[in-house]
Amino acid sequence: MAGSSFGRIFRITTWGESHGPALGCVIDGCPAGIELSESDIQPYLDRRKPGNAAVATARKESDTAEILSGVFEGKTTGTPISVMIRNSDQHSNDYDDLKDIYRPGHADMTYDAKYGFRDHRGGGRSSGRETAARVIAGAVAAKVLKQLGITVEAYTRAIGPVEADLSEYSRSAVLANATAMPDVTANARALEYIADMKNKSDSCGGVMECIIKGVPAGVGDPVFDKLDALLAQAVMSIGAVKAVEIGDGTLAAASVGSKNNDQFKAGSKGRISKKSNHAGGILGGISDSSDIIVRASVKPTPSISRAQKTVNSSGENTEIEIHGRHDPVIVPRAVVVLESMCAVTVLDSLMYGATSRIDNLVGIYNK
Amino acid sequence: MAGSSFGRIFRITTWGESHGPALGCVIDGCPAGIELSESDIQPYLDRRKPGNAAVATARKESDTAEILSGVFEGKTTGTPISVMIRNSDQHSNDYDDLKDIYRPGHADMTYDAKYGFRDHRGGGRSSGRETAARVIAGAVAAKVLKQLGITVEAYTRAIGPVEADLSEYSRSAVLANATAMPDVTANARALEYIADMKNKSDSCGGVMECIIKGVPAGVGDPVFDKLDALLAQAVMSIGAVKAVEIGDGTLAAASVGSKNNDQFKAGSKGRISKKSNHAGGILGGISDSSDIIVRASVKPTPSISRAQKTVNSSGENTEIEIHGRHDPVIVPRAVVVLESMCAVTVLDSLMYGATSRIDNLVGIYNK
């Protein structure tokens, strides 16, 4: 039953419901000696925050993180880092109507089927709010990765039919644009599309992508803990994600070997590089030192304010119209969640595989 | 480092290299009381076998499974089931040329980077032969699932640009067709395409899909061990898979909420069903009793017999031409591997979540 932990050696455990008193994350296995404070975490939480009226809910989530353990005199101690966010602005009563009725596209029915019972307020544990805890872990993992020269950056690649122009990629645009798209033109068009959806009492989805740079070759543990396999679990576990792709992803299926194979070439300092990167930085489940590319398809927000057929918890047919505060698209806010899950996965794999050679083990303990 | 186990309560561990003495699987946690013999496993191995000269290697793999433990008087005892396949017909010398050279698209380089050393014969542990061990586990899991009324069936959905016509779906066609496609027309066209690839010294990929029927609502453990998340790990861990999709998958990203939401309706015997199944049978990471739909995109076989640029293990630029026995496409043989990984994942989740309600626990222990 326990399913709220991820990672083998850098292990995160999240807890909390949408409308309970608080939510949080315990990060166990973080190396000692990393400078860490709430100010490292807050920017990640802020990126997840509804910021722009056009794309997001009016719910005000201040989401202030409090570090409760694992940090002493500004540095990680190697013991569990517990971080908590108190919930506030909980319009729990908004959800009373939904107590006995199953929202299409939501997990109301399946939670009842599994547990015989559910916290119906705002989706409870199945709410997107749960991802705030993941973002905390991502901020910590990214801080550790930075010391290894590794960066993890995600962005919106598409909103509905509107695709970003990656040739115009700008990190500052990703952080500034309400859609988290990397170019200004697509951002504008996507905002129009979202506004249109909102007017139609409808919603849309999109595609987000994460690029991880600086991972040395050799990370990932065949055959079930391959780096791509764990990334797939990590990313598919984000609510609303329906597809995970590595590198060329689904396009690889229609390609041919002579094009899809990335030919190797001698790089600088004796390193090996590739002439292309269709593989997305992973060969045989192990990093190859190229950029790691992970892509996720996100379904349209299931909460829409038009009538839908459904059943109630007694199994009778009925109709539902969902009102209240709902994002017409969740992709812009989910981008930092993708980034966080990728950071956690890569760090866990780096640490777990650190002793893959006897030389490494001897180097650490026989110095 | 240990990465060769999958599952939490029904746990499989695979071992073995392409050209070592043997390979196998230990299945730990299989419920006691299941009738099991080698004859349950052999048909799965046979489906993985190269059967048709048009689509597969000439390597003769008899792949005879031997059950070494965990079965007594024809029934599982609840203790680890160890199954082994002796390797034979090993043209190990075919690979001597590849000892110091990295094949593009293969894991030669990354294994060396990780372990400082590799078994270069036929890819060693990174070979597709490793999946024979997964198929053993899949056969056992499928046998258990059958007693719960659950069936798991995979097939080829596309070979390169050739797509199957699912309206013509026939299970017997899947098992009879050399491509494992469910319809005869697409099979014929795909065989032509494959032959063309072979003539051009090239290779192709494809798409495979698995349908799991009969899973009751309530299976899957939020938030990281969601059923779709574990399926994603399981399927992405199959060599050559570059994308995993659930239900509508990547198409969901361009859909709208009013279409993508599956509206509920009252079903027979108080059960709840859905008017559509865009979700692919999983909501919030938990099964909803609809068919579970998993799709995987497979890259083109990396071994092609035309010249490719690469580097050797000293990091120097060179060229390679790969000869020997290689499938121009691996999809037809990988279909049973997808089916196997889905069966293992669903059974593990069913068992792991069996005590999600106190009533279930009381029912088992207080009878």
Place this chain on the structure above:
Amino acid sequence: MAGSSFGRIFRITTWGESHGPALGCVIDGCPAGIELSESDIQPYLDRRKPGNAAVATARKESDTAEILSGVFEGKTTGTPISVMIRNSDQHSNDYDDLKDIYRPGHADMTYDAKYGFRDHRGGGRSSGRETAARVIAGAVAAKVLKQLGITVEAYTRAIGPVEADLSEYSRSAVLANATAMPDVTANARALEYIADMKNKSDSCGGVMECIIKGVPAGVGDPVFDKLDALLAQAVMSIGAVKAVEIGDGTLAAASVGSKNNDQFKAGSKGRISKKSNHAGGILGGISDSSDIIVRASVKPTPSISRAQKTVNSSGENTEIEIHGRHDPVIVPRAVVVLESMCAVTVLDSLMYGATSRIDNLVGIYNK
């Protein structure tokens, strides 16, 4: 590195330092439908509290538990239960002298060796305070076990050389006596012994024992997750425990087979019972339906207020005299910790083994 989780399916994760802002426990995998509130947890925390000046520190620990998630309308939801205790009355400055010096018998030196750095205030993570989080988990596990008719009761069996008279066992005496001994006479003698130790600026240890009644035959998962093996891990992980025994424990080594074997006899309702219980309720790592008996030896409190030789963090010889608030013996307060770890372990094993027979699995999912 991550080592703060225990359990496979009912999994607890503890966090928090002695003098940080808070400590707590996340309980993941608790079955849904259990009535639970802070009032179930508080009595366990109170038993851990220093209550009697004779045996314990003057530190005032109110230890008020707050449930932050996983409970809705008074019942567990099946999602992670997060419980937190805010620290208070932290005389952190008391420990400034100990910043650069290693207390004998404590973990100061080993934490520095492992992490290169430590939270020196009151032992940080290595403090006995960490066990408050375990007690939270124990209270929850005991509540679940009660519904299965299982009780878990621990008590002090010896303080230094003073042994309890088990023939006078009374549960109310255990709860009332300052030593947590089950008889009044031994309690009085033990209190004298402890007072004597205190006067001598010395400390003592003792033995505690736990009896688990009502566990049906069949719980425990060979060969490494045997019930006794997991109990041994759980109990040895309690700070200051130096030995774990099951049933006759060390005495079994000097016994003979004809005496040590527990002969079986037909019991009521077709059940099988035993004529004796040298085995302590576990055969081959699996419960046999007799009382499960677990015993732990606890070393003397390492903090004593007499001069001891030691080294500082620069590796130089020095002396230390530890003042402040320290228990001359920790056994009375550790009894509820033993009880808690046993409850958690038994529940985890009950849940994990619930599907050991195909009939059980069919019973749950095919109803």
Place this chain on the structure above:
Amino acid sequence: MAGSSFGRIFRITTWGESHGPALGCVIDGCPAGIELSESDIQPYLDRRKPGNAAVATARKESDTAEILSGVFEGKTTGTPISVMIRNSDQHSNDYDDLKDIYRPGHADMTYDAKYGFRDHRGGGRSSGRETAARVIAGAVAAKVLKQLGITVEAYTRAIGPVEADLSEYSRSAVLANATAMPDVTANARALEYIADMKNKSDSCGGVMECIIKGVPAGVGDPVFDKLDALLAQAVMSIGAVKAVEIGDGTLAAASVGSKNNDQFKAGSKGRISKKSNHAGGILGGISDSSDIIVRASVKPTPSISRAQKTVNSSGENTEIEIHGRHDPVIVPRAVVVLESMCAVTVLDSLMYGATSRIDNLVGIYNK
């Protein structure tokens, strides 16, 4: 249900029954680059072999190990090492009488209770033969530890009431003596005692101890994966072990702080040592660089050839007399099993904690 794996990063999985076709071990996570062949494993298996008519069964177990994977050109590759032993000399029919009757002190009854069914031949999975697979893993772990300057040595400390004189400790005596005791005098007396037991159709137990030298300070992961906690699990999981002690063990309970505390002193090369070692090399669950001392109490062999009361599988009272080949004491053969489990546990902890400091992680990946 799955319980046959141990270790988090150096993970072993054992399989096989006493009278099945074979048994074995899969070692996953062994660092690459270790020279390894069957000749490293055989001496460990030979020590487990019945060698002396006085102390052991007449069953002839050749126990020849075959490495099936994970080793290439004489060195470990980092992939799973599968090792198998074919069973031979199986007098399975000897056990037909025991099919429906429960032997006192054995796991017959509990296996039936758990699984509803059992392989009754020689105890099946609950047989001591299962430990042969552990010894394979121990041999591999010891080989790795040797490269880190760590040695693991176990011996018999007592047989029934006969205690060894440790002041006369000689490793060659341990390996030469039929009892695996470290001194000649005690060995002789113990053999007499065993002969006496045999004559009386009775059996005896004993105490075994393991000393691990050379483990650097800093190994072990608080709070549940403490080194002593994992050693306790590992050792208690060995069949017939009823108590596990670290350092002074049960004696610590009656000691006082001023004696039990090991005072620190400055050692050579800036290292810290201790004036005594009551702690047995572990403080706060982390190694302190002193010798690690683990002790296990073993119950008398349950198989004795005198009449015992018991029940049959229908729950009816009956009597049993066990004939056939049985050791009057298993301690001498179990010593190498203790040694093996200690080696596996220490190596797993060394590897798992290798990245406890950010400096170590940077050292490995940023070179």
